[in-house]
Amino acid sequence: MTALATDAVTLAGRGLRLVRRDVDSMITAAVLPVVILLMFTYVFGGALEVGTSYVTYATPGIILLTAGFGAAATAMAVERDMSGGMIDRLRSMPVAAGTVLVGHVVASLVKNLLTTAVVFGVAAAIGFRPTAGPLEWVGAVGVLLLFVHAITWSAVLVGVLVRSPDAASGFTFFVMFLPYVSSAFVPVDTMPTWLRGFAEHQPVTPVIETVRGLLVGGTPGAPQGDALADGALLAVVWCAALAVLFAGASTWAFARRR
């Protein structure tokens, strides 16, 4: 058990060093969401009627988008390990080789905290005014971490399964798409019924609604009271279930890929 913990710590340290030095993907993960934030706020935002200033409405969704970009880099890092020599060497050592996946997940969590902070900073500079107290902040960050955790494991699964870096980076399109068809940028009741069904019931929506309710509670469109509590519960259940599913599938696929 101690050996397992030591291996996990060692490999998490590795993951963090690799992430920190992958300047390109670090910039992509921080800058692209900022560009999208600015674009939505200043280009589309004026035309969108959401009942409050658009930056207030859109920032929680942008944060989730950031997590998605970060996850794509994780998929590529895992793919690199799988197709390179690293996994073979680890498997020939007395190391539980699956801990290398945990290392990538830890690195992704830390990286996303940083890129998320950057996006928050820019959002604050252009008028995002959270009304949250300390407890709400902790809750919001907690839900975001759960979401990042779940989406990172899905990226790990992609990284274990695919056989080329291109396929791994293709994952970006999928995770980019999810927040668009949710309440991230427009209230779901403005969508056609058939799309609304998907948007209301996909996991990104309760996560965004929860973060919105916690950070800018009281603004139009943000859930409060029982609605917030129900949404938060749903968000936590979604994230936990997806994490268990994807982590399990990743471990299974990892053990079988030779």
Added chain:
Amino acid sequence: MDRTPPEGGRDVVVHATGLRKAYGRGRDRVPVLDGVDLTLRRGEVLALLGPNGAGKTTTVRILSTLVAPDAGRATVAGFDLVRDAARVRERISLTGQQVAIDLRQTGRENLWMMARLAHLPRRAARTRADELLEAFGLTAAAGRQVGTYSGGMRRRLDLAAGLVTRPEVMFLDEPTTGLDPRSRQAMWEVVRDVVAQGTSLFLTTQYLEEADQLADRVALIDGGRVAAAGGPAELKRQVGQVRLELELATTDDAGRVAAALGVPVPGGADARTVRVATDGTLAGVRELLAGVERTGVAPRRWDLRTPTLDDVFLALTGHAARTTTRAGTATGEQTRPAEEVAA
């Protein structure tokens, strides 16, 4: 600890019998190993020599616990490969064809990480990393990210990463494929040092010269079977003796010299070269040269040739290995069905 009694003697560190492995399913199932028997003794270097697709990498992957064989059994460092895989892993190291180091970590970080994963305490891991950097001539580059290293430096670091724990048996899968001649020489030096310190080495290579340079014993693998095994000198003896080669100016001269030495007159594209077997002794060679002198013909060039592993491969498998000679020119390239099968 219940070490399996080593088969074939106390000093045997790798003993494999009847290893079989096939990949794919159903009608696409392709046998890669078709009953491989191998023995590596303590402190020795065994070179598994063969062309692409012969089954070298698959053999290494089985012996280093990465994949289980379909049939056959093996003990490595005294433990059964399948039953006691965990114990085997504590005693071996694998340096595969693909470099297993992170380009975005420095040389020191890579080695430190491997030492920690081999469960050395922090301080010991740091010391070991520095020792290895020194031993492999990488101290000056230790703080640089590996992405800035040359191909030869990366290979050396990769090899060092396999030595953090001083393994009993080291598996090296084609350690110099793709390296320029100078880096290859440097790699050989490093490998010799490692072996001198008592590590038994299981090496695969497609370079005959590499096997000749490094190995105490050579196993020729072809089509998933070991075609022949023995010391390099022993294998060469099986193929033939030392030969005197004489290159003449004209085919007429060649005919006269051949007649004088009592060997068949050469024909074909090589009709100006006369080859004659000798016992390799000074007296024997002098006698042959005297015979040439009596014909009054001066050869343009003459050469005493010891059989190379190239000759061995050709004689024992009926086709040439894909190889590179000392001069760096490719010789004996022949496509075979098995080469299309990835190991």
